[in-house]
């Protein structure tokens with residue numbers, strides 16, 4: 001296996017759904033994911049975080065269930081933060097934040113699997129690239145109440161600024177994105193839209209994913 005090419009990575013980032021049992025009821029999550037994929041989700045991240053999140057065998061079982069939904073539809077399955085679980089499940093990749101340890105160390109552990117790193121400024125972006133990231137997560141581009149400890153809102157134009165500073169790795173924007181403001185993110189030079197609640201809280205997850213993928217057309 002070789003590292004993913006940038007053009008393939010950019011295509012996968014277009015509509016990137018992130019979720020766990022604290023965003024959608026655990027019993028509903030596989031169903032929501034299947035609907036979201038039917039609506040055009042290109043990549044999925046299992047992010048089991050926050051109060052009441054599953055751990056241990058329960059987390060592994062939920063991860064396996066969601067991975068099976070992804071595999072059926074040929075959508076890559078990324079695990080947030082938990083390298084051991086990603087290796088146990090033979091996931092397609094890992095996403096880490098700045099507080100989740102060294103990206104270089106994660107790269108060594110996961111081989112050629114996809115590595116995403118959340119970054120918030122040029123220095124973090126350059127370090128993530130040097131450490132072997134395949135894509136950068138940048139946010140919050142808009143206000144969000146889904147994650148408590150986010151940095152200040154950077155706005156979608158911040159991604160264009162990173163480009164001007166010579167950061168050419170694929171970038172996915174995150175934070176408060178929904179169908180109505182997604183067009184601003186696309187105009188701001190992001191390669192992809194990553195969302196939690198725009199899909200996990202939608203009355204119709206398939207339609208929500210369709211609306212987000214429509215923004216690229």
Ligand code: 3NM
Pocket residue numbers: 118137138139140141143144145146147150151174175176177194195196197198
């Ligand atoms: N990371 P929603 S914002 C998981 O800024 C996450 O790095 C962020 O959820 C960052 O789409 C965020 O519901 C939450 O706003 C995104």
